[in-house]
Amino acid sequence: REFGDDKDFRRKFEDEAKAMAKLNHPNLVSVYDFGEVEHMLYIVMEFVEGKSLHESFHGKVIDEKKVIRLVTGICEGLAHAHEAGILHRDIKPANILLDAKSRPKIGDFGLARLTGETEGDGIIYGTPDYIAPEVIKNPGAVDTRSDVFSTGIILYELLTGKLPEKTYI
Secondary structure, eight states: OGGGGOHHHHHHHHHHHHHHHTOOOTTBOOEEEEEEETTEEEEEEOOOOSOBHHHHHTTOOOOHHHHHHHHHHHHHHHHHHHHTTEEOOOOOGGGEEEOTTOOEEEOOOTTOEETTOOOOTTOOOSOGGGOOHHHHHOGGGOOHHHHHHHHHHHHHHHHHSSOOOSTTO
């Protein structure tokens, strides 16, 4: 409720909700509406019946053909969001839902921002195991490549059943 009264938060929330509502892609969770009720902001999104990529495959090695299909879908959804000027900034298996036909759908755009916006110094967003080195070293340099890096971590994890060592940070 306290965020509903914060003008800066409200403006960012509305800008991001408007941008996400314009997205229409089979590999993105659709946003149907957004608004406010009694100073509480809300977003109405598509219901995806199924499990997350994390719940479905965590710690398992997946067949290469299935991995190709899953990662291709993730990349296509991200490409659509990037073309619309939206960075997800928290690509990870828990934020990718699998529908009834095991198609990946990227959700949870809670940390998303428009590509033209910059963050203040020292602000780091994302999930540690999936963030790109520049997110740690230079948060102001974050762009679409950071989402692509996170997708590469998912690719590695699906093929090996484990996360890569963190020598890259």
